[in-house]
Structures are given as structure tokens and as C-alpha cells.
Amino acid sequence: xxxxxxxxxxxxxxxxxxxxxxxxxxxxxxxxxxxxxxxxxxxxxxxxxxxxxxxxxxxxxxxxxxxxxxxxxxxxxxxxxxxxxxxxxxxxxxxxxxxxxxxxxxxxxxxxxxxxxxxxxxxxxxxxxxxxxxxxxxxxxxxxxxxxxxxxxxxxxxxxxxxxxxxxxxxxxxxxxxxxxxxxxxxxxxxxxxxxxxxxxxxxxxxxxxxxxxxxxxxxxxxxxxxxxxxxxxxxxxxx
Amino acid sequence: xxxxxxxxxxxxxxxxxxxxxxxxxxxxxxxxxxxxxxxxxxxxxxxxxxxxxxxxxxxxxxxxxxxxxxxxxxxxxxxxxxxxxxxxxxxxxxxxxxxxxxxxxxxxxxxxxxxxxxxxxxxxxxxxxxxxxxxxxxxxxxxxxxxxxxxxxxxxxxxxxxxxxxxxxxxxxxxxxxxxxxxxxxxxxxxxxxxxxxxxxxxxxxxxxxxxxxxxxxxxxxxxxxxxxxxxxxxxxxxxxxxxxxxxxxxxxxxxxxxxxxxxxxxxxxxx
Numbered sequence: 001x002x003x004x005x006x007x008x009x010x011x012x013x014x015x016x017x018x019x020x021x022x023x024x025x026x027x028x029x030x031x032x033x034x035x036x037x038x039x040x041x042x043x044x045x046x047x048x049x050x051x052x053x054x055x056x057x058x059x060x061x062x063x064x065x066x067x068x069x070x071x072x073x074x075x076x077x078x079x080x081x082x083x084x085x086x087x088x089x090x091x092x093x094x095x096x097x098x099x100x101x102x103x104x105x106x107x108x109x110x111x112x113x114x115x116x117x118x119x120x121x122x123x124x125x126x127x128x129x130x131x132x133x134x135x136x137x138x139x140x141x142x143x144x145x146x147x148x149x150x151x152x153x154x155x156x157x158x159x160x161x162x163x164x165x166x167x168x169x170x171x172x173x174x175x176x177x178x179x180x181x182x183x184x185x186x187x188x189x190x191x192x193x194x195x196x197x198x199x200x201x202x203x204x205x206x207x208x209x210x211x212x213x214x215x216x217x218x219x220x221x222x223x224x225x226x227x228x229x230x231x232x233x234x235x236x237x238x239x240x
Numbered sequence: 241x242x243x244x245x246x247x248x249x250x251x252x253x254x255x256x257x258x259x260x261x262x263x264x265x266x267x268x269x270x271x272x273x274x275x276x277x278x279x280x281x282x283x284x285x286x287x288x289x290x291x292x293x294x295x296x297x298x299x300x301x302x303x304x305x306x307x308x309x310x311x312x313x314x315x316x317x318x319x320x321x322x323x324x325x326x327x328x329x330x331x332x333x334x335x336x337x338x339x340x341x342x343x344x345x346x347x348x349x350x351x352x353x354x355x356x357x358x359x360x361x362x363x364x365x366x367x368x369x370x371x372x373x374x375x376x377x378x379x380x381x382x383x384x385x386x387x388x389x390x391x392x393x394x395x396x397x398x399x400x401x402x403x404x405x406x407x408x409x410x411x412x413x414x415x416x417x418x419x420x421x422x423x424x425x426x427x428x429x430x431x432x433x434x435x436x437x438x439x440x441x442x443x444x445x446x447x448x449x450x451x452x453x454x455x456x457x458x459x460x461x462x463x464x465x466x467x468x469x470x471x472x473x474x475x476x477x478x479x480x481x482x483x484x485x486x487x488x489x490x491x492x493x494x495x496x497x498x499x500x501x502x503x504x505x506x507x508x509x510x511x512x
Contacts, residue, residue: 002357003357
């Protein structure tokens with residue numbers, strides 16, 4: 001970890017630019033599906049705050065290719081986190097050269113009632129929740145940041161200005177979560193746009209259990225996201 | 241190979257240059273004119289002087305304590321000086337002070353503040369040289385404390401597995417920061433730690449500049465011809481603490497209990 005956090009990302013700055021460190025660190029994360037405590041961690045946000053490290057979290061097959069291509073071309077260390085379960089899924093991938101720029105979020109679904117920001121594997125959970133909400137007449141806007149660092153706060157702020165309500169979803173534990181970082185940024189820079197407090201749906205601060213129902217208890221899912229949206233809309237009580 | 245008179249004088253001059261530079265930095269630090277952590281290697285000049293000048297500027301080297309490397313590699317004096325106090329007469333880009341000196345132009349790939357953090361990086365340099373098909377050799381300097389770090393073992397393993405042109409120079413002064421070697425490992429000699437990997441290695445008196453120079457030169461020559469890796473353990477002694485102003489150096493009255501007979505510093509004995 002010293003090489004990843006203390007050596008690789010620091011030397012370009014510390015050498016005054018004499019040294020570049022063009023490296024992509026590709027790592028699987030967040031397994032679920034019964035792979036238990038040591039395979040299911042979601043630690044992308046731990047790297048978010050390391051100066052000199054970029055962190056990308058693709059959620060679609062096309063972005064997996066596009067973000068990797070950009071990562072390779074980048075002359076700096078890039079942590080590329082791919083969720084294990086997503087590697088089992090399929091999607092449309094453009095042929096030929098396909099680059100996804102860093103620091104550009106993708107709006108996966110447009111809507112005017114609530115903004116949901118989700119990362120990695122939780123993007124599909126958010127889209128599932130959005131479908132359910134649509135049947136109740138609530139239109140959710142789902143944003144996928146795609147890169148945690150650099151983080152596209154502009155797109156998030158614009159959406160919050162439009163909807164006034166924010167739900168953040170992340171598989172990581174509460175206190176090492178990208179959603180907490182985003183919540184802080186929105187609270188500081190877009191507070192006046194908010195009509196309700198921000199609600200976060202993150203993994204609980206616990207080691208992921210082996211048992212299937214307990215695993216589900218600890219992790220985000222569609223239902224928890226729906227409940228969170230209902231909380232920010234005022235149609236359900238906020239849990240203590 | 242034997243040292244001729246001119247070469248011997250050159251090595252002596254290098255040792256004195258290192259000593260004078262470091263003593264001066266120490267003075268400035270004690271007068272509070274230098275900001276930040278300063279780690280001196282006073283008493284250990286023989287190791288740097290016996291090895292670094294042999295390296296052409298195409299030999300990438302890294303070390304965990306940087307200042308001796310810069311004067312001994314003949315990088316511009318202002319490089320080391322300016323960076324040591326962080327102010328310098330020239331504005332220096334980068335967030336560098338003495339822990340993080342880098343001078344790629346002269347082959348000095350950088351110093352790290354993390355004990356042994358440069359060892360895997362040097363492995364990378366050696367691998368790059370091998371992949372690029374050059375006769376470049378990577379040289380890495382570290383203390384005996386770094387040897388117990390896991391990544392030292394990983395580096396030696398891969399270096400021996402792939403036969404890479406890497407020379408590991410260990411300044412064994414018996415201390416890892418403030419911890420005597422005997423308190424953190426059963427293995428007294430670093431060359432014994434790496435024995436299972438069967439790489440060519442030697443333990444020399446780091447204060448005997450001739451011995452350091454001869455063995456390092458032998459390894460450098462062999463590495464350029466495709467040999468490697470090598471480990472050169474230099475037994476030496478530090479005259480100051482781990483960093484300037486640390487509790488150990490300010491409180492010390494008697495020689496540390498390293499179990500080693502205290503010898504005159506290499507610079508003094510070489511002059512005699």
C-alpha cells in the first residue's frame with residue numbers, strides 16, 4: 001500500500017515534474033454474492049483523498065472500455081476499480097477507439113423530482129428504484145459520477161438545483177464513502193437549492209457477513225433507495 | 241582492481257565534501273534556519289563515497305537518505321544546498337526538501353521518506369533497463385531497518401527470480417530509527433537475511449573506503465554485463481541521531497550499545 005499511496009502518486013509533484021508515473025492499478029472490489037468479509041469491501045473512496053491518485057469506477061461495459069483507455073493514456077497513477085459482479089454483465093461497447101474523459105459524470109436517467117447519485121454496482125440498484133418510483137409518479141434523476149477523482153460536482157450541483165432533493169448511494173461503508181464526500185460538497189456549495197436534508201444509502205459500517213440475508217441487510221438495495229427517496233420527499237418518516 | 245593515488249584522493253575529497261556539507265546543514269538546522277526534518281549520515285560517508293562516484297549518470301539510483309548522494313554524485317552543489325533549506329537561491333519547483341531530493345538528469349531517481357520505500361522502485365528501474373536492453377544498472381541505498389520491511393523481501397525475490405541488474409547497498413549502522421537491530425530481528429547480518437535467495441553478496445566494513453569501492457566496482461561491472469542482483473552490506477556507524485534534534489541525539493552521552501567496537505569515523509581514518 002505504501003507504493004500505491006505514498007510513493008506512486010507523490011513523486012511527480014515531489015520531483016518537480018522530473019518523474020512521471022504512468023500506471024494503471026486495476027482492482028476488483030465489492031463482490032457480494034456470498035464472497036463475504038474480505039472480498040466485498042468497497043474502498044475506492046479511500047483513494048479519493050490521496051493527492052496525485054485518480055480513481056475511476058465504471059458501471060457499464062462501454063465505460064469499462066472508455067475509462068480504461070483514458071487511464072492508460074494518462075501519465076499519472078489511476079486506480080481502476082471494477083466491481084466483480086459487473087464483470088458478469090453484458091452491454092453495448094463501441095468498436096474502435098473509445099475514450100471516456102475523467103471528471104465527467106453520466107446522467108443515466110433524467111427526472112425532475114429527486115437526484116440520485118450512485119456509483120459502480122449501485123447504479124443499477126438506483127435505476128431499479130427509479131422504475132419503482134416512476135410507477136408512484138416520482139421521476140428520479142440518476143447520476144453516475146464514473147470517476148471519483150476527479151469528481152464532477154458541476155453536474156451534481158446542476159441536478160440538485162433542478163430537483164432540490166438528493167439521495168446518495170454507495171456500497172462502501174458510511175465513513176469511507178464517496179457519497180459522504182459528495183454530501184459535504186453539496187451541503188457547502190448548493191445548500192440553498194436543497195428543499196430537504198440529504199439522505200445517504202451506504203453499506204453499514206460492518207464486515208460483510210457470509211449469510212445471505214445478513215449480507216442483504218448490510219448492503220444497499222432497490223428498496224432502501226426507494227425508502228430514502230420517500231424520506232426526502234417527506235412521504236415517509238426519517239429513521240433515527 | 242586497486243586504487244591509485246589519484247583515485248584515493250578523489251574518494252577522500254568526496255568523503256570530506258559530504259562531511260562538510262552535512263555538518264553545515266546540521267549547523268543551520270540547529271540554528272533554526274532550515275525547516276523540516278533533516279536526517280544526516282555523518283560517520284557513514286564511506287559507503288556513499290565508495291559507491292556513488294563509480295556510477296555514470298546513466299545509472300539510476302535511489303536512496304532513503306538523500307543528502308550524501310547528491311554531493312557524492314557531483315550533482316550541482318546548489319541542487320543539494322538549495323533543497324536542503326527549501327529556500328535556495330533558485331526557486332526550486334516541486335515540494336522537495338532533504339527527504340525528497342530528485343535529480344533525474346544525473347541519474348538520481350529520488351529519495352523517499354518511507355523506510356525502504358525506494359527498494360521496489362529501484363526494482364522497477366532494473367526491470368526497465370532489462371526490458372529496454374540497455375546496460376543500465378539500478379542502485380538502491382537503504383539502512384538495515386528497511387530489510388525487515390515486507391517489500392524488501394518481495395524485491396529480492398523478484399530480482400533474483402529474473403536476474404535483474406540491481407545493486408542493493410545496505411548501510412548497516414545497527415539502528416532502525418531509534419531501535420537497535422537486536423531488538424527487532426534475530427538475524428544480525430543483512431547478508432544472512434537474503435541467504436535463501438542465493439544472490440551474490442558481501443559484508444564489508446563500511447568505514448573502509450577501499451573495501452567498499454572494490455566490491456561495489458566489481459558488482460557494477462558484473463551487472464553491466466548482464467549479472468545481478470547483488471547485495472553489498474556495509475557495516476558502519478552513525479555519529480548523530482536519526483534526525484537532527486531527535487531525543488536520542490540530544491540526550492546521548494555515551495556510545496550506543498551496538499555491540500560493535502567503536503572505530504574512528506571513516507573520513508578521519510582515511511585521512512590518517
